[in-house]
Amino acid sequence: MLLRNLDAKGGLCNGTRMVIVELRRLNFRARLLNATEHDDDIIIPRIPLTTTEDDGLPFKLRRLQFPVRLAFSVTINKSQGQTFDRVGIYLPSPVFSHGQLYVAFSRVRNAESVKVYIPTDADGVTKNVVFREVL
Incomplete structure (x- = not known):
């Protein structure tokens, strides 16, 4: 990279x-x-x-x-503006910045090419942080 x-x-x-x-x-x-x-x-x-x-x-x-x-992997921020054939998203904790989860999921060409890892101690749910005042 x-x-x-x-x-x-x-x-x-x-x-x-x-x-x-x-x-x-x-x-x-x-x-x-x-x-x-x-x-x-x-x-x-x-x-x-x-x-x-x-x-x-x-x-x-x-x-x-x-x-x-x-670079075997990149951060969500570093991936912005790029398109990938396959994406693996590692989420040990919820994203911390406005729209970051959207960026992570929108880097891939089709939804079938996304794999997400959320640790087993989580409930399988994460949050996309959105600050209304930024919109």
Whole structure:
């Protein structure tokens, strides 16, 4: 999963899912998971990343790094704007933000492709938090 906005017009935004096809020293070739069969592979370079004061280090650290992270799963917030063939929703507790449950269920192409896990100690019910003042 891409961690930076590299080319918004080209679809290379934070949260873009891809499969690495070839890894090189300074870049890698990847195929976007939502690409059509006619789309070309993309090249993602290593980019400079620098620590900030918020990182809590007494010094600045600058390094070249691939702006990606392995992602077997994503949060509901990170999934917003994406469409998936299958979705598994893990709900150990009710969602905590306005409309979050709607976002989780609306990421999939059809209702038969959704699986939901709610722990057995729950009553099998969850809530979609809606703040009327936001509507």
